[in-house]
Amino acid sequence: MTDVTSGANMAPKPKTSLLVQDARTKRRNAAEARFRTYGVVAITIAMLALVGLLSSILYNGSSAFRQTFITLDVYLDPAKLDKDGSGDIAKIAKVTTFGYAPLIKKSFEAEFEKSGIGVDGMKSKDAAKMISKEGPAELRRFVLAHPHMIGETVTFEFLASGRIDGYYKGRVTMKSAEIDKNVSPQQLQLADQLKAAGLLETKWNWGFLTRADASENRPEAAGLGVAILGSFYMMIVVLCLALPIGVATSIYLEEFAPRNWITDVIEVNISNLAAVPSIVFGILGLAIFINFAGLPQSAPIVGGLVLTLMTLPTIIIATRASLKAVPPSIRDAALGVGASKMQAVFHHVLPLAAPGILTGTIIGLAQALGETAPLLLIGMVAFVREFPGAPPEGFFDPAAALPVQVYNWTQRADPAFVERASGAIIVLLVFLLCMNAIAILLRRRFERRW
Amino acid sequence: MSFKLTASAVAIVAAASAADARDQLQIKGSSTVLPYATIVAEAFGENFDFPTPVVEGGGSGAGRKAMCEGVGENTIDIANSSSRIKPSDIELCASNGVNEIMEVRFGYDGIVFASDINGPSFAFTPADWFNAIAKEIVVDGKLVANPNAKWSDVNADLAANDILAFIPGTKHGTREVFDKKVLEAGCKATGALDLLIDANGGDKKAGKKACHALRTDGLSVDIDGDYTETLARLDANPQAIGVFGLSFYQNNTDKLIVATMDNVTPSTETVASGEYPVSRPLFFYVKNAHLGVIPGLQEYIEFFVSDDMAGPDGPLAEYGLVSDPELAKTQDMVANGTPMGPMN
Numbered sequence: 145m146t147d148v149t150s151g152a153n154m155a156p157k158p159k160t161s162l163l164v165q166d167a168r169t170k171r172r173n174a175a176e177a178r179f180r181t182y183g184v185v186a187i188t189i190a191m192l193a194l195v196g197l198l199s200s201i202l203y204n205g206s207s208a209f210r211q212t213f214i215t216l217d218v219y220l221d222p223a224k225l226d227k228d229g230s231g232d233i234a235k236i237a238k239v240t241t242f243g244y245a246p247l248i249k250k251s252f253e254a255e256f257e258k259s260g261i262g263v264d265g266m267k268s269k270d271a272a273k274m275i276s277k278e279g280p281a282e283l284r285r286f287v288l289a290h291p292h293m294i295g296e297t298v299t300f301e302f303l304a305s306g307r308i309d310g311y312y313k314g315r316v317t318m319k320s321a322e323i324d325k326n327v328s329p330q331q332l333q334l335a336d337q338l339k340a341a342g343l344l345e346t347k348w349n350w351g352f353l354t355r356a357d358a359s360e361n362r363p364e365a366a367g368l369g370v371a372i373l374g375s376f377y378m379m380i381v382v383l384c385l386a387l388p389i390g391v392a393t394s395i396y397l398e399e400f401a402p403r404n405w406i407t408d409v410i411e412v413n414i415s416n417l418a419a420v421p422s423i424v425f426g427i428l429g430l431a432i433f434i435n436f437a438g439l440p441q442s443a444p445i446v447g448g449l450v451l452t453l454m455t456l457p458t459i460i461i462a463t464r465a466s467l468k469a470v471p472p473s474i475r476d477a478a479l480g481v482g483a484s485k486m487q488a489v490f491h492h493v494l495p496l497a498a499p500g501i502l503t504g505t506i507i508g509l510a511q512a513l514g515e516t517a518p519l520l521l522i523g524m525v526a527f528v529r530e531f532p533g534a535p536p537e538g539f540f541d542p543a544a545a546l547p548v549q550v551y552n553w554t555q556r557a558d559p560a561f562v563e564r565a566s567g568a569i570i571v572l573l574v575f576l577l578c579m580n581a582i583a584i585l586l587r588r589r590f591e592r593r594w
Numbered sequence: 595m596s597f598k599l600t601a602s603a604v605a606i607v608a609a610a611s612a613a614d615a616r617d618q619l620q621i622k623g624s625s626t627v628l629p630y631a632t633i634v635a636e637a638f639g640e641n642f643d644f645p646t647p648v649v650e651g652g653g654s655g656a657g658r659k660a661m662c663e664g665v666g667e668n669t670i671d672i673a674n675s676s677s678r679i680k681p682s683d684i685e686l687c688a689s690n691g692v693n694e695i696m697e698v699r700f701g702y703d704g705i706v707f708a709s710d711i712n713g714p715s716f717a718f719t720p721a722d723w724f725n726a727i728a729k730e731i732v733v734d735g736k737l738v739a740n741p742n743a744k745w746s747d748v749n750a751d752l753a754a755n756d757i758l759a760f761i762p763g764t765k766h767g768t769r770e771v772f773d774k775k776v777l778e779a780g781c782k783a784t785g786a787l788d789l790l791i792d793a794n795g796g797d798k799k800a801g802k803k804a805c806h807a808l809r810t811d812g813l814s815v816d817i818d819g820d821y822t823e824t825l826a827r828l829d830a831n832p833q834a835i836g837v838f839g840l841s842f843y844q845n846n847t848d849k850l851i852v853a854t855m856d857n858v859t860p861s862t863e864t865v866a867s868g869e870y871p872v873s874r875p876l877f878f879y880v881k882n883a884h885l886g887v888i889p890g891l892q893e894y895i896e897f898f899v900s901d902d903m904a905g906p907d908g909p910l911a912e913y914g915l916v917s918d919p920e921l922a923k924t925q926d927m928v929a930n931g932t933p934m935g936p937m938n
Contacts, residue, residue: 277909321848359635362636435668442648523620527632530639542618555651555820557846
């Protein structure tokens with residue numbers, strides 16, 4: 145120690161600045177350091193929450209995009225499907241899906257005989273239960289579309305039932321199958337044999353994005369098709385109504401309206417409207433659009449109108465802010481060379497404000513896309529299996545929406561719906577990310593051109 | 595504001611003129627009936643030339659209220675209900691011009707008591723439940739605030755688990771059945787009913803109502819969500835016992851162990867035979883004025899109660915419905931469109 149001190153004495157070269165901080169400066173610096181720590185802690189907590197949320201959703205939901213399929217040769221028995229051999233489509237249509245179920249049982253029996261697989265003491269009836277209940281419906285649709293194929297043997301790729309699918313996703317085990325009423329260990333053994341024979345495969349499942357919702361008896365067949373289309377229709381309605389109305393309102397208020405107490409009141413109300421809880425718009429929508437105007441329940445048009453009301457304040461506020469950001473010199477220059485007020489606004493101010501307006505609109509739409517509460521009240525939280533038609537009629541057909549589908553699936557009893565609800569959240573998040581990315585791109589690319 | 599309202603009003607008028615006649619059935623009501631209704635709706639859409647009906651949940655009361663809103667394309671056709679329609683509903687219906695309602699009982703539902711699969715199994719009686727979660731119970735011939743903390747305090751034969759019960763909230767139809775078939779029965783069996791009637795000045799009705807009062811020290815928890823929430827709560831508290839629908843239990847037999855009631859194990863068979871005491875009928879109510887107007891309505895209700903669907907081997911029974919032994923009578927009634935008579 146003494147050496148060091150003496151060395152320092154010999155060559156007086158201070159390691160730090162000569163400036164001695166007084167107590168007050170030290171306190172201020174300490175306060176700043178503390179504040180920075182708080183900031184880092186806050187961000188860390190937020191990031192951890194986000195990572196936790198995303199990883200749990202991805203962990204639960206990514207398996208929804210894969211599904212187990214079983215390939216079988218089915219003999220379309222004329223004795224069952226077309227009893228008098230007339231080939232009359234009206235008569236063939238009389239055979240319900242209950243009449244198609246035995247065909248699958250038969251085709252299992254044939255498969256057992258042909259390839260020698262099978263579990264001792266297991267009946268073909270139990271084997272047939274490994275196929276989704278969607279299977280007979282698919283068969284029937286195929287036969288009605290191709291009645292001339294009756295009497296032929298056709299290879300089908302059926303969805304495996306939810307429990308068999310769960311076995312390959314780790315949800316069902318041999319142990320849980322023993323106490324599970326809906327699946328037996330023999331079925332799982334047979335599934336393994338089928339897999340070894342190449343007849344059973346777990347692969348990417350487009351059906352999750354394209355199929356309609358399904359009942360609790362067949363979670364494996366449930367998809368997001370109707371919900372995605374319904375959400376898309378609603379967003380079209382919101383875009384077509386909220387953008388023109390919102391932009392027109394803002395231009396008028398910002399550029400033309402006289403400054404008096406009426407416009408002040410309107411301004412305050414628009415800001416207030418932005419803070420109104422969304423469920424209030426649902427009540428309004430039920431009262432005005434359904435009960436008073438007589439629009440149909442569960443229809444995207446009503447959902448779109450309700451979400452329009454919700455999105456308008458966001459768009460108006462964003463538009464006004466971007467109109468305000470255009471420098472007054474642009475207006476003055478336009479007016480100075482003889483443009484009318486309207487020409488100045490539409491030829492010069494509006495194009496310059498457009499990126500900001502679009503960004504605000506897309507953020508408003510993204511907000512509307514994820515909204516559930518108002519849709520609860522207008523009948524969108526329903527089991528809808530029919531795809532809505534093409535617009536404009538399709539706007540009036542019943543449809544679901546993405547966030548509503550998540551809500552619906554979390555309430556179902558079958559555990560297979562848990563993974564599908566998380567899968568639906570992933571799809572919703574991807575859409576939201578895309579919309580926000582577009583908003584950021586637009587802002588980067590076009591903002592500040594002067 | 596006014597500008598916006600005018601603009602949206604214009605949009606509505608334009609929209610309304612484009613709307614055409616409804617061709618899909620609209621159904622709303624009980625969340626207990628919802629899975630059955632969706633299974634039928636799905637099969638109906640597959641096998642008939644009509645589009646798949648739209649089925650909404652929301653609760654029995656909400657469904658009946660929506661049905662009673664009036665007649666016309668803008669109102670629903672069928673209300674699903676896990677409890678019988680109330681005279682007040684019928685009055686509301688009548689005041690809105692909904693006069694003929696068809697009451698269709700399509701089966702029964704059991705209510706089961708289940709706990710985590712890794713825990714001990716229980717054999718309850720209604721009296722056990724009353725003594726475990728009622729506000730006041732009988733000790734030495736007197737009503738006292740419930741002192742029990744463990745199931746073994748209630749009944750020495752039960753496991754020494756802490757009492758923690760997740761029961762359906764008051765907005766559920768299931769709670770009504772629980773109150774009536776479990777709490778009232780237990781109240782009577784333990785002798786608390788007589789004491790409560792005396793305490794209410796001999797008023798029998800008030801005495802029965804007092805049986806429904808539950809302890810408020812947190813050992814009995816109302817669940818206002820659905821059974822998935824109850825299941826999640828059981829996951830977090832493996833000691834607890836939850837109240838479920840029979841069908842929900844049957845879809846989760848790998849997670850839950852079911853308790854017997856009066857030594858009867860709940861199953862579709864014991865509920866159908868009436869041995870298992872805690873069960874209730876399930877209904878749907880049809881607005882007769884829509885029969886023949888909304889395409890597919892008659893076909894849907896006939897399909898619902900057909901042997902293929904609601905019979906003992908049908909897909910509804912497979913999901914957990916207890917088939918109605920008098921289904922044939924219901925089928926006749928539905929075929930003739932017989933409206934329900936005055937309530938007794």
